[in-house]
Amino acid sequence: MASAENQLIQQLPAVVRRRFLTRCEPFELLLSAELSVRDQPLTHAYFPRTGFISLVIDVDSHPPLEVGMVGVESMLGSELVLGLAKTPWRALVQGPGSSWRIGADAFRASLAEIHELQEVVRVSLLVRLHQQALASACERFHMIGPRLARWLLMSQDRARSDTFHLTQEVIALMLGVRRVGVTVAAGVFQGSGIIKYHRGTVTVLDRAALEAEACSCYAADKQIHAELTVHRH
Template sequence: MSFASPLIITNQLLDCLPCTVKSKVLEQCEEVDLEFGSILSERAHDFQYLYFPTTSFVSLITTLGGDHPLELGLIGNEGMLGATMVLGVNTAPSRAIVQGPGKALRISVNKMHRLLRDIPVLADALKHYLYVLVTQLTQNAACVHFHKIEPRLARWLLMTQDRAHQDQFHLTHDFLANMLGVRRSGVTIAAGALQSRQLIHYSRGDITILDRSGLEVAACECYEALLRDHARLFPSRVPLMLPACC
């Protein structure tokens, strides 16, 4: 009888570094467990730690006045929270909240500052990733303005699945409404439409992706655009929708 090997999920941004550089970075990191809802940074406040998610993922959100929060982007094991430090800026541009609990590699600001000073190839990798992250933020801004809720929800579910590395996750209507910046009723209608097409199953906040290919067709063009940007700057890395294995 044969058994499937357990899935090993690493951080793809670190994996793209030369082995010696990756080892130096890992020596300065500690593995931590991130809990759902934990706030890792606040807008206009200095970072205390920077994070390379492995099995966890983080939402970047913003709020205006008394309005509900709006998600700007997602960071999973393809990237890093705090990449703006490569620009010499230690101030967080947005709130970062753990959306998917799991593990991450954490490094202090002082340790990362020394690594960036001493290892140019690390700085170059973070600059490339920062560009990918900025394109995600700008693409999401346009998506919120121009695209309907259903294709936006399909895109968001695909992005979440990419970072959750599983087909099932728990997301309430209220949470989805906040992340998409729409009314709860809009999410209910959109999720119902995707479920009626047998692309997802949604019950009491538990979402199961049933047909990923169909969900990609249902998603707006923004999802494919983000994948192209990612692949163009990191051509040697595992595609975003697949877990990195070693």
């Protein structure tokens, strides 16, 4: 079966895309791998083809909190278009898969040389900034159940499957809550026949019902994602 492709790379004109990919290398996204460290210079940019990466903030002694998710629709390292080399978050692989990877210096050189690439990356960065602001408001104002539904939908979208692997520990970390809160919320969904959860494996049984349970941030996030599918000339 042909491998999936990153949607940002797909937006590039064919000739430009081929030229850029000669500078990249295939890179496997291994579960729990840390691709960037808080306040450390970015060494590479990543373009997921399958799987997804979570951007996680650590604040004092509080539980880590996810503030962004990067999948096939986006990239990790778009800050490099601004010349920035450090980020306030850690990037953790939460959904294993494959990606294209390019060194930070080579990526900066490509941005300077390829106008179409620069435009795509700038739009990607703008979209992610909107998403991070939305994630912060969601964490502050919405209850665990609707937030869990939203996060499961986002994970399913990027896993491209009704079944995917997520432990309760990971879900709690992503939502910034205690594990018991996840257990209760997930139990409600399972009891309603919306999902099946067993030994770290989630199966979405009723997608429409899960969307109905999700907070409004899921639809808002989808609308933001749609911006990435618009070809800009």
